[in-house]
Amino acid sequence: MQFDDQINRFGTHSVKWDMMERLYGVPADKGLSMWVADMDFRPPACVQAAVEKMAAHGVYGYYGDDAAYRESIRWWMQTRHGWALNPDHIFTTHGLVNATGLVVDAYTAPGDGILLMTPVYHAFARTIKAAGRVVVECPLALVDERYEIDFAAWDSRMTGGESMLILCSPHNPGGRVWKAEELRGVADFCTRHDLILVSDEIHHDLVMPGHRHIAMPLAAPDIADRLVMLTATTKTFNIAGAHIGNVIIADDALRAKFASKIMAMGISGNSFGMHMAEAAYSPEGAVWVDALVTYLDGNRQIFDAGVNAIPGLRSMPLEATYLSWVDFTGTGMAPAEFKARVEKAAQICANHGETFGTGGESYLRFNIATPRARIEDAVARLQTAFGDLQ
C-alpha cells in the first residue's frame, strides 16, 4: 500500500515538517507533525509523470492553450460530482487563498461585513481582515457532536452592512458534509440578506463512505446570479505547493467583474500547476482518490477509537476531510495545559482551535493524512500524555 510509505519530508522546505521546531518548539527528530493541511503521501503516478515530462523537456516558458486543462475540470466535476459546468466559466488562480482575496476585493468594499460560519478555516478571517473588511462570525451550533446551522441566530446578527458569505463545503474543521436542505438554507439566507455566496469546496473529493457531497449549483440552481464557486486539485491530490485553484462563475455580470480583477492583478497560470492539475483530473487520478479515501477512513477509525478512549477527549465524527477536530473540554483543563501536554509531552504539532474563530477554543485539529504507523504512534503518545486521566 503506497500510503504506508514513510517519506522523510525534513529538509524539503515543508512548512508542516520544517517549521515545527521554530513554531511549536517540538524537536524535529522526535516530533510528529499533524498540523498544516497537506498529506505525507506522493500524488498518483499520472501527476508525477506530468512533472517528469516537463523536467525531461526542460524548457519552462509561459503556459498557453488551456482547452485540455479546462476539459479535464469539466470532466471531473461531471463524473465525480454530477455537476455540468461550462469550461468557459473557469478562472485559474494561484490557489484558493489567493482566490478568496480576489473575490473579497472584486465583490465587496472596505468596511463591508463578510460572514464566516465559525469555527472555520483560519485563512478566511486573515484575508478578510487584511483587506480592511470586517469578519462577521456566525457560530455553528453543536448538536449531537456535529455542527449544524442556526439560521434564526444568524438572521438576528445582520445589520445591513454585510455583502458576502464564505461557505466551507465540506466544512473545515469538523468535517461536516452539508445536506441539500442545509445548502438550500444557506442559499436562501444569502438571497434574504442580498449577499454574494462564495462556496469553497476544496475538500469535496475527500468524503468518507456513507456521505455524499452536493455542489452548491446542484443544491440551489436558482442563485447563479450571486454564486462564486471555488474548487481545486491541490487538497485532493496533495499538490498544494503548485498553488493552483479554480474560480467558477456562471453568471455573466459576476464573471465580467472577476475577469477585470484577474486582469488588474496580473494573474496567469502557473505552468507546473496546470500540467499537474490536468493529469490529476483523469480516470487514473480517480482510482487513486478512491484508494486514498479508503485509507483515510481507516486512519480516521484508528485515531478516533484511540483518542475517544482517553477520558475527556472527543474526536468529532468526520464526514469529510482528513482533519480530526478534537475537543478537550471534558478534561477540565485550560487550553494552555492541554496544548502543553500535546506539544511538550506527546511532541505532536496540531492546529490550535482558537485560530478558527469563536467556538474553537477548546479544540485542537489533527491532520490524519499520514502513514498508518504514525497514526498509531500519535494515539500511543496521546494516551501516555493524558495517562493520568485513564
Ligand SMILES: Cc1ncc(COP(=O)(O)O)c(C=O)c1O
Ligand atoms: C477550506 C480551505 N480553503 C482553502 C485552503 C487552501 O487553499 P490553497 O492552498 O489553494 O490556497 C484550505 C487549506 O486547508 C482550506 O481548508
